[in-house]
Amino acid sequence: MLVDVHCHLTDKVFQDKLDEIVSEAKKIGVRALVSSGLGLIDSLKVLEISDYRNIFPSIGIMPYELEGYEEVIELIEKNSDKIVAVGEVGLDYHIYTAVDRRLQEKVFIEFINLAERLDLPIIVHSRSAGRYALEILFKHNAEKVIMHAFDGSASHAIEGVRKGYYFSIPPSIVRSQQKQKLVKRLPIENLLLESDAPALSPVLGEVNKPSNIKISIEWISRLKNISTGKVEEVTTENALKILKINLI
Numbered sequence: 594m595l596v597d598v599h600c601h602l603t604d605k606v607f608q609d610k611l612d613e614i615v616s617e618a619k620k621i622g623v624r625a626l627v628s629s630g631l632g633l634i635d636s637l638k639v640l641e642i643s644d645y646r647n648i649f650p651s652i653g654i655m656p657y658e659l660e661g662y663e664e665v666i667e668l669i670e671k672n673s674d675k676i677v678a679v680g681e682v683g684l685d686y687h688i689y690t691a692v693d694r695r696l697q698e699k700v701f702i703e704f705i706n707l708a709e710r711l712d713l714p715i716i717v718h719s720r721s722a723g724r725y726a727l728e729i730l731f732k733h734n735a736e737k738v739i740m741h742a743f744d745g746s747a748s749h750a751i752e753g754v755r756k757g758y759y760f761s762i763p764p765s766i767v768r769s770q771q772k773q774k775l776v777k778r779l780p781i782e783n784l785l786l787e788s789d790a791p792a793l794s795p796v797l798g799e800v801n802k803p804s805n806i807k808i809s810i811e812w813i814s815r816l817k818n819i820s821t822g823k824v825e826e827v828t829t830e831n832a833l834k835i836l837k838i839n840l841i
């Protein structure tokens with residue numbers, strides 16, 4: 594039994610293919626997928642496709658498209674008993690990101706406080722901003738945190754581990770030395786599996802699928818010298834604990 598803690602099943606590449614994608618994932622043991630909303634319209638779609646058996650919703654907004662974020666906050670508050678997490682939200686300091694960093698930080702802090710108030714975990718996007726995102730999370734006493742596709746240094750990630758934060762590992766690990774280093778350094782007790790489908794494919798430019806988290810499992814197993822069975826067991830245990838998903 595596996596959990597894909599972060600993907601985007603509402604993406605238009607999956608339109609009319611949702612059943613196919615979910616059953617393909619089931620074949621390798623994926624029982625639960627957390628589909629994360631990117632903004633108001635997408636988050637409404639996420640709520641619509643969630644069946645709370647295999648697909649579970651989280652609601653958020655991308656830090657580089659913050660228009661209407663207040664409505665996303667309202668949607669989270671209205672659906673706080675349905676969603677398994679707030680996210681993805683966070684910071685994006687990539688060179689091409691046009692949104693003012695101070696605005697990104699202000700909004701990120703609002704989401705951190707919201708997640709804490711609702712006692713929900715927060716799924717954090719932190720492209721080119723790993724250490725800054727962690728610093729803000731520490732400062733605002735965030736406790737239930739999933740750092741998704743963290744691209745910062747392992748030494749900063751270790752500080753997150755000390756606070757009990759989780760780091761979810763995408764299939765793009767095959768082509769990222771930084772992610773490989775991260776997996777080597779972080780304890781398995783703090784790792785999760787994510788596809789981020791359709792993004793972060795093992796092959797650059799291809800459409801990623803949740804079933805590809807088997808690649809994350811293989812790489813974690815190899816890098817940490819732990820059996821794939823143990824990787825599956827511990828990462829699933831971690832996921833169920835942080836997301837409080839009830840699999841009947």
Ligand SMILES: [Zn+2]
Pocket residue numbers: 599600601629681789
């Ligand atoms: Zn994502």
